[in-house]
Amino acid sequence: MALKALDIYKLLPKKNCKECGDPTCLTFAMKLAGGKADVDLCPYLDENAKAVLGATTRPPIRLVKIGVGERTFAVGEEFVLYRHEKTFYHPPGIIFKVKDTQSPEEIAAATVRVRDELFTRVGTDLRFNGIAIENTSGSADIFSRAVAVVEDHADLPLVLMAQTPEAFATALVQVASYRPLLCTATRENYREMCALSKKHGCPMVIRANTLDDLAALAKDCVNEGALKLVMDLSPTTLEDFLVRSTAVRQLAITRKVPELGYPVFFDTTITGMQDAAIALGIVKYASVIITTPLSAESSKAALTLRQNIYTDPQKPIQMNPGLYRVGTPGKDAPVLMTVNFSLTFFTLQGYLESTRVPCFLLIVDTEGLSVLTAVAAGKLNEFLVRDALKKFGVELEVSHKKLIIPGYAAPLSGRIEDATGWKVLVGPRDAAEIGEYLNDEWKS
Numbered sequence: 001m002a003l004k005a006l007d008i009y010k011l012l013p014k015k016n017c018k019e020c021g022d023p024t025c026l027t028f029a030m031k032l033a034g035g036k037a038d039v040d041l042c043p044y045l046d047e048n049a050k051a052v053l054g055a056t057t058r059p060p061i062r063l064v065k066i067g068v069g070e071r072t073f074a075v076g077e078e079f080v081l082y083r084h085e086k087t088f089y090h091p092p093g094i095i096f097k098v099k100d101t102q103s104p105e106e107i108a109a110a111t112v113r114v115r116d117e118l119f120t121r122v123g124t125d126l127r128f129n130g131i132a133i134e135n136t137s138g139s140a141d142i143f144s145r146a147v148a149v150v151e152d153h154a155d156l157p158l159v160l161m162a163q164t165p166e167a168f169a170t171a172l173v174q175v176a177s178y179r180p181l182l183c184t185a186t187r188e189n190y191r192e193m194c195a196l197s198k199k200h201g202c203p204m205v206i207r208a209n210t211l212d213d214l215a216a217l218a219k220d221c222v223n224e225g226a227l228k229l230v231m232d233l234s235p236t237t238l239e240d241f242l243v244r245s246t247a248v249r250q251l252a253i254t255r256k257v258p259e260l261g262y263p264v265f266f267d268t269t270i271t272g273m274q275d276a277a278i279a280l281g282i283v284k285y286a287s288v289i290i291t292t293p294l295s296a297e298s299s300k301a302a303l304t305l306r307q308n309i310y311t312d313p314q315k316p317i318q319m320n321p322g323l324y325r326v327g328t329p330g331k332d333a334p335v336l337m338t339v340n341f342s343l344t345f346f347t348l349q350g351y352l353e354s355t356r357v358p359c360f361l362l363i364v365d366t367e368g369l370s371v372l373t374a375v376a377a378g379k380l381n382e383f384l385v386r387d388a389l390k391k392f393g394v395e396l397e398v399s400h401k402k403l404i405i406p407g408y409a410a411p412l413s414g415r416i417e418d419a420t421g422w423k424v425l426v427g428p429r430d431a432a433e434i435g436e437y438l439n440d441e442w443k444s
């Protein structure tokens, strides 16, 4: 059962020393109660308090931040197994991998792509998240030079993939301030890796061949003071990844094995089926996805899928209501009304742009519902349209009083005319037909 802030406060040391980052123990207790802090941030908790608080207040999957600055991203802090139970909160970072054996030009090109590429879909800017540099050469110096090329071109979240603590140490001289994700700590090297992670404040990937070994390694890393962990499940096939990542999610969410409550790392370049692996990773619980630089088609597919999976299923994506312009409409331009469901807006806007008929688009607030649903639910009605016409000053923009409404809103046409005094024209049901409709029917 979740503890209240005062119950939590009773278990805290009450030193008010601020070492947890909060001004008082009570503030820290309130954050813990809201699942917004981690018990490990207080160094003075006794084992009993740690066990009680850790089991009840910590998000089942820890939040881990990758990188610093504008492009930093957070992963983890998920609460459900299935998206429809609530929502997924933190989309996986998709990271382009380069090898230190590649030419500086190739490394720079991949870096610049991640820095600059932007895909805008339903009003949201979608980007890749960072660059992973792999120490394929085995040489700390070559690795360090490749890292410097990336650093010269962008301030991006980084993943350093190397085999030896020496290679990490050399690279960290240049990029420690970016808090790169260090990849990978194993049973053999975890003490040195934990020391590096702690010294530089970097998150760290841990890897083991079985989930039992991974849980034990996570526990040992925490005991060494490395708290920002991401887990590599060592999959050898896609099926393997699916089985392990699902098991980890279940064991973490139910808190049966809290040591597995960390975000999951997935290097899709080892699978030989990269596009499928990326899709699987997005859908089935990967939080950091490593890929070679993707083609334009694969990029759009990955970013679109990620956006869809990490959109709250209970909240339709909405536009702000208002009067939008397509092209440079004049006083005699048509005025089209529709709802603020993003997909409706952007679909219609796309078709209108291709018709090259400048026009006004009046977006009314149906709480993100589509036209058909909004009419059926009574969310789209004559008063909403009347108020929107007034609020957004449509009469001041045009010299006529004609309003084109969507075909699915036809049953409201008479009532909208009575409420607004505007002549209502019923447009097509299918946005694809709007060009033909305007060309044939529109006269101001």
Ligand code: SF4
Residues within 6 Å of the ligand: 012, 013, 014, 015, 016, 017, 018, 019, 020, 021, 022, 023, 024, 025, 028, 041, 042, 043, 044
């Ligand atoms: S670190 Fe612990 S003792 Fe210090 S203020 Fe935070 S909760 Fe209180």
